[in-house]
Amino acid sequence: MPKQRKFTVAAGTVTIRHRPGKEPHVLLVHRPAYNDWTLPKGHLDPDEYEAVAAVRETHEESGVRVVLREPLGAISYPVGGGTKVVHYWRAEPIEASKRKPDKEVDKVAWLSPANALERMTYDDEKEVVRKALEYRQPSTAFLVVRHSKAMDRKNWSGRDQARPITARGRKQAKRLVPLFESFGVAALASSTSTRCVQTLQPFAKQQRMDVDGWQVLTEEIGEHNAKGVRQLMKRLATESVEEKAPMAVCGHRPILPDMLTALGVEPRPMQTGAVIVVHLDAEGRHIAHEYHRPRV
Secondary structure, three states: OOOOOEEEEEEEEEEEEOOOOOOOEEEEEEEOOOOEEEOOEEEOOOOOOHHHHHHHHHHHHHOEEEEEEEEEEEEEEEEOOEEEEEEEEEEEEEEEOOOOOOOOOOEEEEEOHHHHHHHOOOHHHHHHHHHHHOOOOOOEEEEEEEOOOEOOHHHOOOOHHHOOEOHHHHHHHHHHHHHHHHOOOOEEEEEOOHHHHHHHHHHHHHHOOOEEEEHHHOHHHHOOOHHHHHHHHHHHHHHHHHOOOOEEEEEOHHHHHHHHHOOOOOOOOOOOOOEEEEEEOOOOOEEEEEEEOOOO
């Protein structure tokens, strides 16, 4: 029987700094063990979202805190008898501190695109940088969330809108906190049903934010009012883009297709606790999207 090849998943960023009147600069790190200049990246922790790992590893390797923008795809290459896959996002810096050199990373540099591409060691990473540089306009992340695991209807005797999430659902909701942070979520909206509001509560509590509830996003109303659901989603997306405030909106399986269609995204099945991040340009148009399955 052939030996199974090891499969390793990692994540990183192409972090680009923009300053008025100056050309953009790309963040690179130097690793003394490999004597290479590369993009910040690293392995996922157990049950960690790729996007969360990309933000965490960028900070750990460079001292730069970032928020994610569009996904840039993945590259793969053989390593140690197996295959390594690295997922990348375009990212923007929000805070930076000086990092003390160590055996993992001894130099951190901000370089012009031309200088970065000349200094970088790996050709496949250069292609990722070129792709990131093609995005010349700002974008806003808009997150569509299916509520986390709720009690089965057959086990609940109260009003369906009051049906709560389960222990597994609470774990899923907590796992969403770092994912929302990774995209800089600054506003929350939801169906008024308990299971949707509870899905967003861990993040709302941590950030001291309110969850705006909407009756039209409930199953009872939204399933029979596709026009109302789409109008609301377009309105929320417009507000999010105009205010440059990434938003997460939580809804139910029957109305998710209308929620996504309103944003220009082809509907797809979503597990409980799953998230689709839709990236919108300055005009509110869909330019990219990505799916994040639940980690519990």
